[in-house]
Amino acid sequence: MATFSIDDQEVEIVSGKNVLQTAIENDIHVPYYCYHPGLSAPANCRMCLVEIEVGGRKALAPSCTAMPAEGMVVDTQSELVKRNQNAVMEFLLINHPLDCPVCDQAGECELQNYSYSYGSDRSRFYEDKSVQPKKDIGEHVMLYSDRCIRCTRCIRFCDEVSGTSELGYFNRGVYNEVDIFPGERLDNRMSGNTIDICPVGALLDKEFMFRQRVWFLQSVDTICTGCSTGCNIRVDMNKDRIYRLRPRENEAVNEFWMCDDGRYGWDYVHSDDRLAFPLVGKDEEQLSLWEVAVDQVKMGFERVLEAHGEGSVAGIASGHLTHEEIYIFGKIFKDLLKGNVGIRDKRSAEGDVVFKSGFTIGGDKAPNTRGAKTVLEGLGISVVDAQEIWNGIGEGRIQALYVLGGDPFEKMSEAERKALEGIAFLVVQDILANDWTRAADVVLAGAAFVEKDGTLTNAQGRVQQLRKGLEPVGDARADWEILQDVSNALGGEMNFESSEDVLLNGLAGEVAVFEVTRGAEVGTQGLSIVPAE
Secondary structure, eight states, rough: OOOOEEEEEEEOOOOOOOHHHHHHHHEEEEEOOOOOOOSSSOSSSSSTTTEEETTTTTEEEETTOOOOOOEEEESSSSSHHHHHHHHHHHHHHHHOOGGGGTTTTTTTTHHHHHHHHHSSSSSOOOOOOOOOOOOOOOSSEEEEEGGGGOOHHHHHEEEEEEEOOOOESSOOOGGOEEOOTTOOOOTTTTTTHHHHHOSSSEEEETTTTTTGGGOOOOEEEEEEEEETTTOEEEEEEEEEEEEEEEOOOOOOTBTTTOHHHHHHHGGGGOOTOOOOOOOOOOOEEEEHHHHHHHHHHHHHHHHHHHHHOTTTTEEEEOOOOOOHHHHHHHHIIIIIOOOOOOEEOOOTTTOOOEEEEEEESSSBBSSTTTHHHHHHHHOOOOEEHHHHHHHHHHHOOEEEEEEEEETTTTOOHHHHHHHTTTTTEEEEEEEOOOHHHOSSSSEEEOGGGGGGGGEOOOOOEEEEEEEOOOOSSTTOHHHHHHHHHHHHHHHHOOOOOOOHHHHIIIHHOOOOOOOOOTTTSSSTTTTEEEEOO
């Protein structure tokens, strides 16, 4: 086993990993700006210089490009290293504005942090600072040029990840700046990532600017539900309101990135059209208690079954709901209503959008279509094409329909609208008032993605955890709770206490395609869910 030394610690050499990466993995802190694990390493900030000794000769070298060698000795704490760090910080701050109190990056700024840890307590620069302009460079991005430290992370992202190359390096010396090319805009569908990776407050999110101090935010680690890619994200909130979504690292799913579609697609959670209470009555919708609404669902389905017999009730499942919710929905139709179940197709016309790095915006705009099919088929339910259900409604064979929503961008087609005119009973479970809820006899108010726990399967078959960060609005409830009450009203016997209870004591025991294990290192609750082989 080949080794080298970092700060008197013998460390194994891992092929392909530079000195900085090795230091990070061994909990040895080396400051850096231009390096990012998802991008190439240009070694231009010089903050990560360490003292390296090879063959009796010592020299400063950038740890982000230096590769370990047998017998190499690395010192990250020498006097020479510290003097370099202090000098780099002094140069970076020469023209930097002293506007930390009004900067959105304050509290998350590596320039601020390193100035305290590695910089001087005073400036020797008394000349006039070079002031560069603020620029609107994209749909979501503002550029405060005078804060930029020329790390080039944003340029490399657009060259290497999105492959759109809108940004460049212009001019020389004190006039040097990062900017968009003439006639260009930073409007690629991954532009928000440049804000995330900017180590200072140079690139700012227009939707987040001046809205919240980051130290007031509480966060929950969860999954983006904008498409079937299943990006791992962090939702930042304060006082029951979302302020931003940011990606979390997961090499197997989204690496370090997320698309702007998902990043900015959460406004509906706080929409005035949110369903906050159950409703009954097609012509004059009335707010209802849950007990009354569920009883109306029971009576409506029983009335149709008595009049038209088995097969007259059908359900349309949603790829926007979790495995646990789909499981209970499936049990209702398999054991109680004994009707067909279809899944509404949410695939966009453009299909998958693949960027230069391989990052993919899924063409399936539902996050759990694959999981929904897996659960229903695992229950022994033959999932029919949704069009077959619509044909049955049009022909009069299907007289009652239970629709699961959850898609904030759901649109009803003209053919669907016409078909529903002749149906005897319609139940819609959703999160927003829309054409579907306006046509329903009973509306059940469900929870948005950030208001519930559960699991989802992405397009690649990876099962991931959705985690709750907010309470549902008004009297809305998590969909598994609503479905359990409907099931019990129709004669079922379910007493699950949480979505995890549904998974462990319902789904995992009955649907053989899932294996559920426990491990303290996985997830906030130590729960790991993997597809069975």
